[in-house]
Amino acid sequence: MDVPAGVLGRLRGICLGLPEAYEEVAWVGVRWRVRTRTFAHVLTVEGGRPAAFARAAGTEGPCTILTFRSEGPELDVLRRSGPPFFGPPWGPEVVGMVLGPNIDWNEVAELITESFCARAPMTLTRQVERPPG
Template sequence: MAKEIPEAVRDVCLSFPEAEEYLSHGSPNFRVRGKTFASYLVNHHGDGKVALWLGSPPGAQEQRVRDEPGYFFIPPYVGPRGWLGVELDKGLSWKRIAALVREAYEKVAPASLAATIGKTIVIAAPKPKLAEDERDPLASPALQKLIQPLRDYCLSLPEAQEDPRFGAPSWQAGKRTFAFAYRYEQQLTFSFWVGVEQQGLYSGDTRFFIPPYMGHNGWIALKIGSKPNWKEIRGLAIHSYRHFALKRMLARLDAAG
């Protein structure tokens, strides 16, 4: 039976000497002696791609993206450093994918270690496509059921609107975001602004953590289990909304009681 794409990625990336897997922002990454050579991302910020981001030799990124845009792209963040995005579900052979991973590994591995590789691994092609709930876990009925009460509450607030920012639902007061729903390290998570001075009051509770990127601006993240405390969540949402809403929005909110 054919493997799934994530299994094939692990088989290839971990076939090289001293390669190891670690999670970064919920996505599998692969490194050798502390240096990352590959990242596996699915629907990154809503881009719809099932991809490997790989280190590549100078000039290779530009040439491959130009010559074969159906398979290759310039990934965000690491693209300016020459990394190559490789789409895994567009028909590119896994023999070639393995060769590209080897190239990325050899770029960062010590020469003495790279010299011990031998022949590049040969694997059977995995299933060509991911299931829809693997490509976009937030689209699953179970998670949508958990997100819907937050959506309903946020959209009940004056001039609030939903914006699918980075491929995940977020809610704005006018043009300013006050709530997010997303998957972080395989778990549904809601984020709200509480203020830097209040973060410590929440972070002692294991359900909460200070999220990357926006935590320094006073945001807190809440891991959502099977039985959320909706009174608590609504309290966080309204506090965050009040921080970002314009005066006319707050006047309407207060007038409504």
């Protein structure tokens, strides 16, 4: 199942606003990368597929899932905080988020920006305006 156009459009606007970021079709869904490193990935779970994402998020769907990178104290808090967040087993620095109807797009933008900064070279992270805090 395709990612809803409205969600994809919002994420595209956030991700492609970052230096040297580009979008590509992933094995499932869409991902955004800087150089060769993925910093955000969005997909839809429906009927328990893709199975790894459905298991990690604890849902058969339908739902839209965003995965991103985090680090430091925020990583542990996000992975353990419960819905809408979850900790996928395929990477200790990866966080999953179910994008429900009441998405805080400002929070999503902050999380994606931090993910980008965790994956991008220092020369690019210096070009990013980070929110205070």
